[in-house]
Amino acid sequence: MALNLKQFVMEVKKGNISVVENTKKILAEAEQSNSRQHYFNAIAKESALQQAKEIEAGIKTGRHQGKLLGVPISAKDCICAKGIESRAGSKILSGYLPLFDATAIEKAKAEGAIIIGKTAQDEFGFGTFSNNTGIGFPKPLNPLDSKRSCGGSSGGSSGFTAFTKFAHASIGQSTGGSIACPASFCGVVGLTPTYGRVSRYGLIDYANSLDKIGSIGKSVEDAALLLEAIAGYDASDSTSLNEKKEEYSKLDAARSLKIGIVKDFFSGCDSAVQKECMKAIEKLQGNGAKAEEISLPLNAKYGIAAYYLISTAEASTNLAKYCGMRYGLHEKLEGNFNEYFSRVRSSGFGKEAKRRILLGTFARMAGFRDAYYLKAMKARTKLINEFRQAFSKFDVLVNPTMPIVAPLFSEIDKLSPMQQYAMDLCTVPANLAGLPHASVPVGKHNGMPIGLMITVGHLQEAKMVEAALAVEGVCK
Amino acid sequence: MGKQTVDKALLLKVAANARLNLSEEEIKEFLPQLQEILSSFSKLDEIDVSNEKPSFQPIRLENVMRADKKEKCLSQEEALLNSKNKKGGYFLGPRVT
Numbered sequence: 001m002a003l004n005l006k007q008f009v010m011e012v013k014k015g016n017i018s019v020v021e022n023t024k025k026i027l028a029e030a031e032q033s034n035s036r037q038h039y040f041n042a043i044a045k046e047s048a049l050q051q052a053k054e055i056e057a058g059i060k061t062g063r064h065q066g067k068l069l070g071v072p073i074s075a076k077d078c079i080c081a082k083g084i085e086s087r088a089g090s091k092i093l094s095g096y097l098p099l100f101d102a103t104a105i106e107k108a109k110a111e112g113a114i115i116i117g118k119t120a121q122d123e124f125g126f127g128t129f130s131n132n133t134g135i136g137f138p139k140p141l142n143p144l145d146s147k148r149s150c151g152g153s154s155g156g157s158s159g160f161t162a163f164t165k166f167a168h169a170s171i172g173q174s175t176g177g178s179i180a181c182p183a184s185f186c187g188v189v190g191l192t193p194t195y196g197r198v199s200r201y202g203l204i205d206y207a208n209s210l211d212k213i214g215s216i217g218k219s220v221e222d223a224a225l226l227l228e229a230i231a232g233y234d235a236s237d238s239t240s241l242n243e244k245k246e247e248y249s250k251l252d253a254a255r256s257l258k259i260g261i262v263k264d265f266f267s268g269c270d271s272a273v274q275k276e277c278m279k280a281i282e283k284l285q286g287n288g289a290k291a292e293e294i295s296l297p298l299n300a301k302y303g304i305a306a307y308y309l310i311s312t313a314e315a316s317t318n319l320a321k322y323c324g325m326r327y328g329l330h331e332k333l334e335g336n337f338n339e340y341f342s343r344v345r346s347s348g349f350g351k352e353a354k355r356r357i358l359l360g361t362f363a364r365m366a367g368f369r370d371a372y373y374l375k376a377m378k379a380r381t382k383l384i385n386e387f388r389q390a391f392s393k394f395d396v397l398v399n400p401t402m403p404i405v406a407p408l409f410s411e412i413d414k415l416s417p418m419q420q421y422a423m424d425l426c427t428v429p430a431n432l433a434g435l436p437h438a439s440v441p442v443g444k445h446n447g448m449p450i451g452l453m454i455t456v457g458h459l460q461e462a463k464m465v466e467a468a469l470a471v472e473g474v475c476k
Numbered sequence: 477m478g479k480q481t482v483d484k485a486l487l488l489k490v491a492a493n494a495r496l497n498l499s500e501e502e503i504k505e506f507l508p509q510l511q512e513i514l515s516s517f518s519k520l521d522e523i524d525v526s527n528e529k530p531s532f533q534p535i536r537l538e539n540v541m542r543a544d545k546k547e548k549c550l551s552q553e554e555a556l557l558n559s560k561n562k563k564g565g566y567f568l569g570p571r572v573t
Contacts, residue, residue, distance in 0.1 A: 099554050195534045209533050238540050239533070298523070305517040316494060323495070325569055327558035333570050338495065340570035346497040354496055355506060358487070359513060361494040368480075372517070377530030379523050384531055418512045434534025458535055 005071055005222045006249070008167035009112075012059065012070040019059070019070035023052035023114055026072045026166040030117060037146070038138040039160035041077045043117040044084045048072070051114045066112030067229055067249070073108055074161075075171040076154050077118040078125060079213065080202040081105050088204040089121040089153075090134040092348030093328040102202020103237065104171055104213045104230040111229045116168075119156030123350045124315065125175050125206040128423050129412050130155025130182070132352035139409070143186060144448060148406040151182030157216045158182035158190065169217040169226045173203065175210045176307050177401075177427025180439035183216055184401035184451025187441045189223045189468065191215045194458050195434030196241035198227075199234030207314035208239075210307075210431055220440060220468040224248035227461070246462055253473045254466035259284065259291035260394035264300035265426040269403040276443030276450045277400045283474035294394065298386045299429035302379050307428040308421055309363050309376035316360030322348065355417060384433045391457040396467045398454055399426050401439040405448035430455045438468040442475045479518065482511045 003011065011017045027045050034040050058064030075081060078088035080098035082105075087093035105115060123134035130140050130152035140155045142148040143163035150159040154172035159182070161170050172179040174192045183190025192214040205211055213230065217223030228248045234240045261281060266274050281291050324330050324344030331344050349357065363372040390397060403425060412420070430437045435458060439451035452471055456464040487507060491498050498506070552565055561568040 096558055099550060099557065196537070235540075235542065239537055241535070302520055302523055305520045308513070309517060309520075320495075325559070325561065326567055330560040333561055333568060335570060337570040337572055342495045342497050345495050349496070351502075351505075354498075354502070355509065357494045357496065358490050358506065358510065362486075362490045362510075362514075365490065365493065374530055375520055375525060377532060378525035378528040379520055380531040380534075381528045382523065382525065384534060416512060417509050418516050421513070432534065 069112035103199035122153035151185030185406035187449030253469035260294035265399035280442035312360030401451035
């Protein structure tokens with residue numbers, strides 16, 4: 001059993017754990033497992049060891065402190081790390097070596113974290129199962145059953161967090177549920193903060209008004225500690241929120257919670273998933289929480305459509321910059337610019353990326369923009385207001401994170417793209433509204449984990465962590 | 477949005493706008509998939525948004541300008557590091573016409 005991050009840091013500070021030796025061990029584990037499990041798109045062996053040596057030397061001279069001192073941290077491939085190939089899981093970014101660290105990486109490093117590598121994901125985050133990996137990227141396999149998906153799109157982050165024997169947490173990213181979903185499928189904890197709480201500077205974006213960087217850990221406390229380290233105002237991101245820093249890792253489990261059970265989301269889930277989630281809620285009630293049902297009919301009915309129209313529209317503009325110049329995939333300069341750009345893009349993007357670019361381009365085209373893109377943006381206002389009303393009555397809203405346990409790859413292959421999108425029913429609404437949410441393991445069905453999703457109002461991350469600790473406490 | 481039919485002509489027009497060349501195989505695969513997706517999205521027709529303003533962001537944001545001060549930026553050499561097509565300190569691109 002791995003130490004939790006706080007214990008690990010304490011042992012490092014006491015000199016009981018060698019940061020260099022520990023880093024070597026987890027790098028070896030990452031490398032050895034990668035040919036089979038595929039959690040990493042890049043393993044940063046050299047730079048991680050260099051960092052470890054510097055930290056170890058710093059500890060001896062008393063120079064290094066830090067909340068994550070010597071802690072091995074992985075980051076989703078879409079989060080830029082200086083000198084480490086960062087491709088967001090796409091062939092079109094082949095060879096891209098960022099010249100800078102994303103703010104989240106920089107903040108984690110400033111707390112003493114060691115960046116061990118970039119984790120596997122659906123290309124640009126375009127997926128629910130990490131099955132839409134880019135051309136030439138293998139799919140990460142669920143650590144509990146290699147025939148099953150890790151979930152997506154932060155699949156490598158969750159998979160490795162569950163897989164590793166060592167203290168470790170991962171920086172993930174969510175657009176429509178990409179932290180909560182894989183956390184649920186792999187049986188780990190995923191925390192997604194309010195939109196703007198963690199700087200997006202250095203994030204290879206999917207959809208600007210939806211992307212959020214967050215944390216994945218083996219426990220609520222681990223994930224909370226990493227979130228605490230990476231959150232905070234950043235002038236380099238114009239959407240960064242200038243809010244007071246909070247210490248999420250020092251919070252205690254909530255005792256008296258007013259819980260809203262989102263019945264519309266429950267009803268779309270497998271009965272075994274519903275049962276385990278209800279058991280957890282009943283245990284919370286036994287501990288003093290009050291729970292009642294609530295309905296979010298607009299979010300349940302229109303969430304998926306509004307989300308996919310907005311996210312693909314934004315993605316299609318973001319991905320317009322990839323054209324075989326300046327960085328990433330290059331080809332021989334032949335033909336005029338239209339011919340060259342089209343050739344590089346057609347060979348660099350995978351199928352789901354192409355589908356989403358086409359959908360998003362369509363939704364923004366003259367003659368269709370008002371009916372699709374603008375309509376979805378207006379519907380979003382209604383969906384956000386529905387959440388606001390719910391939070392006037394409840395502290396937290398709960399529902400299963402995913403309607404199913406991690407599916408077999410053979411089952412996913414039978415689903416059409418629309419059927420795959422529909423699996424995001426429970427996670428998309430909170431993401432569309434930019435609301436903080438956690439996924440905490442509450443039980444298992446046929447050996448596969450089930451996550452409970454806890455959603456709170458904007459900027460209520462502390463409440464989210466307290467509620468997550470309460471859920472974790474009663475489900476141990 | 478009503479019932480929007482996705483035919484080959486529309487798909488090719490969208491693809492051209494997006495600078496994507498689609499193979500015959502991709503066209504065959506994408507047509508019914510995009511049709512299914514758009515048909516499903518058309519349920520947004522039911523929701524009345526006549527009095528709503530669009531939420532381009534999920535949370536209220538202040539417009540921010542950075543201070544009008546000189547900041548560190550990449551050197552020319554650094555800016556060119558990730559490019560394979562370059563010449564004499566410049567990016568080399570495809571011809572314009």
